Structures are given as structure tokens and as C-alpha cells.
Amino acid sequence: MILIAESGSTKTDWVLIDESNKKHYFKTIGFNPFFHTTDFIISTISLNKDLIAFSKAITKLYFYGAGCSSEKMNNVVLSALKSLFPNAYSTVDHDLKACALATYEGVPSISCILGTGSNSCFFDGKTIREEVPAIAYVLGDEGSGAFYGKQLLKDYLYNRLPIEIKNDLETKWEISKDKIFDNVYMKPHANVYLASFMKFISTFKDHPYVITMVKEGMDEFVKTHVCCYPESKNVKAHFIGSISKIYEKELKYAADKNGIILGNIIRKPVENLVDYHLRQLQLI
Known part of the structure; x- marks a missing residue:
């Protein structure tokens, strides 16, 4: 399963693609490593039980977020994602890259x-x-x-x-x-x-x-x-x-x-x- 997230400072849109290419949609608040710690990100995402139900099945995770503009900031988010989705190959990149790729x-x-x-x-x-x-x-x-x-x-x-x-x-x-x-x-x-x-x-x-x-x-x-x-x-x-x-x-x-x-x-x-x-x- 593949999980893709696009996160601004206010909200995050998550899309899960399952084995049959069916899309599942989830929402959480936005995460910005300038304002949020790894522990905060873990505890907040964990509240979304529908998303977490797939946590062990996800093999690839692509996260794009506001504030994810350096290795130090990216690691704040990446550490949270690795904890929550242990079987996934996870990457974290800037929301500006998401903008470029999407347009x-x-x-x-x-x-x-x-x-x-x-x-x-x-x-x-x-x-x-x-x-x-x-x-x-x-x-x-x-x-x-x-x-x-x-x-x-x-x-x-x-x-x-x-x-x-x-x-x-x-x-x-x-x-x-x-x-x-x-x-x-x-x-x-x-x-x-x-x-x-x-x-x-x-x-x-x-x-x-x-x-x-x-x-x-x-x-x-x-x-x-x-x-x-x-x-x-x-x-x-x-x-x-x-x-x-x-x-x-x-x-x-x-x-x-x-x-x-x-x-x-x-x-x-x-x-x-x-x-x-x-x-x-x-x-x-």
C-alpha cells in the first residue's frame, strides 16, 4: 500500500492507495516541524484510527509539508512517520516540491x-x-x-x-x-x-x-x-x-x-x- 500526504500549516490531506489501486482519503491537522515536535505529530496522527488501521500494511509513504525545507526539519517529521508506519519506506519533502510536481x-x-x-x-x-x-x-x-x-x-x-x-x-x-x-x-x-x-x-x-x-x-x-x-x-x-x-x-x-x-x-x-x-x- 502507498500513502501520500500533502500538509500545509492548517491541514493535511492523506491518500492511501491499496493493492487494487482504490483510493482511501483521510484528514488530520497540518504539521509544521518549526512548530510541532515528533512526539506531537505521533500522538496527533494516532488519533485518526481509520488511518492507523492501515499502518502496518503501508510499504511506501511520501510526505510533503510546510516547513520541511532542511534535513533537520524533515527529520522531525520523518521520525514520527517511521514510528507510526514501521514497514514503510518513507520520504519527507517540502510542500514547494509538491506544488511543483502537482502543477x-x-x-x-x-x-x-x-x-x-x-x-x-x-x-x-x-x-x-x-x-x-x-x-x-x-x-x-x-x-x-x-x-x-x-x-x-x-x-x-x-x-x-x-x-x-x-x-x-x-x-x-x-x-x-x-x-x-x-x-x-x-x-x-x-x-x-x-x-x-x-x-x-x-x-x-x-x-x-x-x-x-x-x-x-x-x-x-x-x-x-x-x-x-x-x-x-x-x-x-x-x-x-x-x-x-x-x-x-x-x-x-x-x-x-x-x-x-x-x-x-x-x-x-x-x-x-x-x-x-x-x-x-x-x-x-
Whole structure:
């Protein structure tokens, strides 16, 4: 059996392919070795009894995750996977590689992630190249869920929100300065907390405030993470992640404004990853 996982900072999509090539789907929270220990990953995955029921039968495991960008960070996740799936040949790689593999069409292109965080790379089919680093939610993550959540809360605290959005936020989310400060500065996983406000923001997706905010964020992402590549005007820029799909219109605006050729927009790349690995294993 083969297990493939695509993990962002918020959630992980797992796909198990059994001996008859039937697919089984599972979900857990996202795992990022910058924020999660090996023991935490083991205990959390163990709670998914349906997935763990297959643990001894899995022979190959491919995990792609946010924060899995060095041998040290990868080993945090790899140690957990080896403990949970002892009979599997397991590999851990960056979510950026998953993005590149999931969007590749046989010609060089730029692959971008817009989810809880954001990132990009250039992929020619063999080599992944980054021009600028991902500097996470405090300093960067332009165009991501955490980026927009931070903007929303900043505007709320500075009393800059349109009154109808402010009232709805206070009523439905019972928000306050103390709650915001506690979640952002005192508790772990502030990036996930900030990105969680995308559910609220999406309820106002046709409001001029949200349209303007998202357009500006998309424009900032494209300028910083797409236009940085010398090839940016000559190759397609593909996108994965829920933010890019939900706000496709605003993304197209930013691409057109900056002379970028917009390619595929894929909400969940895990199916494309499954197809890639099945082709590599000559199972399809």
C-alpha cells in the first residue's frame, strides 16, 4: 500500500492507495516541524484510527509539508512517520516540491502556493529554484490566509473596518483586543489563528473592502514572488491552495496587472501528487 500526504500549516490531506489501486482519503491537522515536535505529530496522527488501521500494511509513504525545507526539519517529521508506519519506506519533502510536481505540464513554469502561508519556485522538470525565500507570517506570506487575517485584525484594532464588517466580526466571533493579543502573542500557532479568519472574510468576499484588500495582497504576492524570476513574463505561473481558487478573479487581476501568464489554479494538489507517484511507480 502507498500513502501520500500533502500538509500545509492548517491541514493535511492523506491518500492511501491499496493493492487494487482504490483510493482511501483521510484528514488530520497540518504539521509544521518549526512548530510541532515528533512526539506531537505521533500522538496527533494516532488519533485518526481509520488511518492507523492501515499502518502496518503501508510499504511506501511520501510526505510533503510546510516547513520541511532542511534535513533537520524533515527529520522531525520523518521520525514520527517511521514510528507510526514501521514497514514503510518513507520520504519527507517540502510542500514547494509538491506544488511543483502537482502543477508541472512538461514545460518550465513558476509554481506558487497561496494557503495559510505563501511561497513560490521555478521548476524545469528536474530542478526547483527559489529566487526569494519564504519569510513566514511575521515578515512575509504575502497573499496568504495569515496575511489577510492579520490585515483584518489590524484594521479592526485601528477602527478602520466598515461598520457592517466590524459588527459582524464582534457578534459572530466574539472578538476583542484581549482575545486577539492572547492568540497572536501568547499562544502557539498564531499563523493558523490568523488564517482562520479567511472563513469570516469569505462571507464578505463581494464587499468592496475585501475585494480591495485581496487585490492588494495578490498584487504584492505577484510582485514579490513571481516577478522576481527572470522567466516570469515568458512562462506560466501555476497556483495551488484554497486562497488562489476562492479569489481567482483577484488573482487574475494581479497577474494581468503585472504581465504574468496565469496557468492552472488547483485548490487541492494531493490528487495530482497521487497521479505523479503512480506514474513513477508505473501503476497507471
